[in-house]
Amino acid sequence: MTEQKLSTTDVPGFDAGLTRLQQLVKSLEAGDLSLEDSLRVFEEGVQLARACQAHLTSAEQRVEQLVRGGDEKSPPELAPFAADKQ
Numbered sequence: 901m902t903e904q905k906l907s908t909t910d911v912p913g914f915d916a917g918l919t920r921l922q923q924l925v926k927s928l929e930a931g932d933l934s935l936e937d938s939l940r941v942f943e944e945g946v947q948l949a950r951a952c953q954a955h956l957t958s959a960e961q962r963v964e965q966l967v968r969g970g971d972e973k974s975p976p977e978l979a980p981f982a983a984d985k986q
Contacts, residue, residue, distance in 0.1 A: 912948075914955040921948045 912920060924945040928938060 912951070914952055914959075917948045917952045917955070921945055921952065924948070 924941050927933065927941055928945075933941060
């Protein structure tokens with residue numbers, strides 16, 4: 901089996917990556933794949949999960965920068981979301 905890795909140009913955006921990851925999980929859960937195909941699908945899933953995690957980490961860093969207001973010396977002032985009042 902040749903190892904295929906996603907290049908940076910092949911990495912989908914977060915939403916597309918998550919959608920593809922869900923498709924792969926359904927395919928694996930169906931149990932209709934051969935061992936070789938299951939391994940290939942699993943490998944693609946791991947790569948997509950890592951890519952999605954990188955997108956989330958990047959988004960978190962951007963949010964922290966916005967909350968800081970550009971001042972890198974002071975820590976971000978993060979606050980919990982307010983609970984919905986009904």
